Amino acid sequence: MKHGISARSRRQRVASRIAASSPHDSAYPREVPAYGLRGRRLIAALKHSLLASLPRATLAAAALLAPFTPSTIPAAFAQNDDHPPPLDSASAGTVKPPTTPLARVGKLTLDRQVKWLRAAQQSGALEKLDDAQLIALFQSLDPLALPRYIKEGPNGYPSYEFAMSRAERIHGQWPDKPDHMLVRLAHDPLRIYAKWLPDGAHAGQEIIYDESKRTDEMYGHLGGIMNVLPVWTSLTGALARSQSNHEVRDLGTEYIADQYLDEGRKYAEAGVPRSAQIDVKTIDGVRVVTFTFETPTGQPQFYAKKETLGLDLRHPFFRTVESYDNEGKLFERIVFENITPQTFDDSTFDPKNKAYRF
Numbered sequence: 009m010k011h012g013i014s015a016r017s018r019r020q021r022v023a024s025r026i027a028a029s030s031p032h033d034s035a036y037p038r039e040v041p042a043y044g045l046r047g048r049r050l051i052a053a054l055k056h057s058l059l060a061s062l063p064r065a066t067l068a069a070a071a072l073l074a075p076f077t078p079s080t081i082p083a084a085f086a087q088n089d090d091h092p093p094p095l096d097s098a099s100a101g102t103v104k105p106p107t108t109p110l111a112r113v114g115k116l117t118l119d120r121q122v123k124w125l126r127a128a129q130q131s132g133a134l135e136k137l138d139d140a141q142l143i144a145l146f147q148s149l150d151p152l153a154l155p156r157y158i159k160e161g162p163n164g165y166p167s168y169e170f171a172m173s174r175a176e177r178i179h180g181q182w183p184d185k186p187d188h189m190l191v192r193l194a195h196d197p198l199r200i201y202a203k204w205l206p207d208g209a210h211a212g213q214e215i216i217y218d219e220s221k222r223t224d225e226m227y228g229h230l231g232g233i234m235n236v237l238p239v240w241t242s243l244t245g246a247l248a249r250s251q252s253n254h255e256v257r258d259l260g261t262e263y264i265a266d267q268y269l270d271e272g273r274k275y276a277e278a279g280v281p282r283s284a285q286i287d288v289k290t291i292d293g294v295r296v297v298t299f300t301f302e303t304p305t306g307q308p309q310f311y312a313k314k315e316t317l318g319l320d321l322r323h324p325f326f327r328t329v330e331s332y333d334n335e336g337k338l339f340e341r342i343v344f345e346n347i348t349p350q351t352f353d354d355s356t357f358d359p360k361n362k363a364y365r366f
Contacts (some may be wrong), residue, residue, distance in 0.1 A: 018106070023205055029107070031268075032143040036309065040280060054315065059277075062296060064172060075076070078300045082225040085348060091188050096127075103127060104127070104131060105127065105132075105133040106124045106127040106128050106133065109129070110137075110141060110145060113148060113149070114144060114145075114148025114149055118152055118153060118156065119150050120121070121150055122153055122157050125149075125153065125157050126157065126160075126324070128152065129321070129323065131320060132322070134284030134321050135321035137321060137365075139288040142288050142297050143286050143288060143297075145287050145298060146299075146333075147286055151281065151283075154299070154364075155269060155272050156325050157263050158268060158269060158324055158325070158326075159269055160324065161162045161265070161324055161325075162323075162324065163261055163262045163265035163325040164193075164260055164261045164325060164327075165266075165325060165349040166194070166195060166261045166349075167349070167351060167352050168192075168347055168348060168349045168350055169190070169191065169192045169344050169347075169348050169350045170191050170260075170344055170345070170347040170348070171185070171187075171188070171189065171190055171191075171257075171345045172188075172189050172191060172342060172343060172344050172345060173186045173188055173208070173292060173342070173343045173345060174189065174252075174342050175187070175340070175341045176252055176253055176254075177179075177333075177337070177340070178250070178251065178253070181316070182338070184208060184209070185208060185209050186208055186341070187204055187208045188204070188205040188207050188209075188212055189202055189203065189204055189208070190202070190203045190205055191203075191260070191291040192340070192350065192352060192356055192357075193259060193260050194352050194356075197218070197220040198217070198257065199215070199216075199217065199219070199220070199352075199356075200215075200218075200256055200259055200357070201216050201217045201261075201356055201357055201364075202214065202215050202216075202259065203217075204231060204270065210230070211229075211231050211232075211286075212231030212232060212233050212365070213229065213230055214228055214364055216228065216357055216358075216359055216366075217243075217257065219255045220258075221332050222240070224242060224243055224244075225240050225241060225243065226240070226241060226243060226256050227239070227240050227366060228241065228249075230319055238359065238366045253340070261325040261326065261327075262325075264317070264325065264329055265324075265325050265326060267311060268326065270281055270366055271310060271311060271315075274309065274310055278304065278305075281306050282301060283298040283301075284301050285299070285300075286299055286300075289318065291327075291343055292328075292345060293320065293341045293345065294318070294327050294344070294345065296319055296321070296326075296327050296328055297318070297321070298316050298317065298318045298319075298328070299316070299317050299319065300316040301305065301315050301317075306333075306334040307333060311331065312331035312332055312333065312339070313332055314331075314332040314335055315329070315330065315331045315332070316328075316330040323347075327340070327344045328343050328344070329342040343364075
């Protein structure tokens with residue numbers, strides 16, 4: 009039986025002959041046909057003659073410029089393939105970096121600025137910018153670009169787990185060390201499990217909140233020897249307020265974003281501009297663009313006299329918060345160390361879960 013040669017085999021044989029014809033000259037296209045021995049010798053002689061005829065200065069310049077060919081210049085907005093931004097959109101991983109040059113973004117319309125920011129965030133281009141580029145970018149934007157970007161969100165996930173560091177001034181006292189917490193949160197209905205980790209204040213404490221069962225109470229126990237006495241307690245009761253100025257429902261990135269937008273409305277009502285000092289910092293291992301806002305009147309009209317918010321470079325929400333009172337004292341510091349979307353079942357918010365200590 010006679011066997012024919014497959015198209016793949018024919019391509020492999022042709023490729024082998026092409027490679028053999030010019031083993032040291034990658035400048036030739038791979039599809040150039042093979043030449044005979046005399047042809048190869050003639051080409052080599054012509055190349056030698058051409059190079060010999062060029063001035064030495066020209067050759068030296070060519071050698072200096074060789075490392076800067078277009079193929080070796082890194083792209084201004086390279087996609088981070090090793091660590092793609094964890095997005096909840098269906099287009100995650102397929103979003104292309106924006107094409108408008110960085111120096112021209114501030115000249116775009118407000119709508120296009122917001123779209124540019126979103127494309128840069130989703131493609132991973134934003135986090136690739138160095139500190140000076142990030143500062144210049146946000147200084148060039150319309151003052152309404154950041155609020156619009158945050159408002160359009162998403163400012164969190166339907167359900168997610170995060171670790172956070174939190175310190176608050178309670179009754180005028182700043183804590184010796186911050187709370188270090190592991191939090192699991194799900195929406196619709198809002199359900200929260202929080203555990204205070206061993207290296208922070210109130211270690212061993214746990215709480216569960218489930219608005220589908222009790223909207224105004226949480227179930228929990230203190231740390232230490234009191235962890236055997238879980239109780240139902242009011243979200244705004246004395247026990248809750250003894251450790252925080254916030255309710256348990258304020259946990260999560262959504263609350264910070266909502267508060268930022270609410271403060272912006274107060275600026276508009278007061279008829280004053282919301283100017284910001286912009287910087288780039290790494291806080292507890294989290295690199296963020298920080299925006300420091302100082303209010304005209306301070307508390308109680310505004311939440312804080314001065315506040316510094318750290319914008320995440322992969323998502324439209326804030327990862328860090330520092331709030332100062334009218335006397336310039338720090339009264340709150342929050343850092344979301346890591347945030348991971350998760351899917352939880354009912355046992356996550358059940359005190360009978362064997363992994364918990366209720």
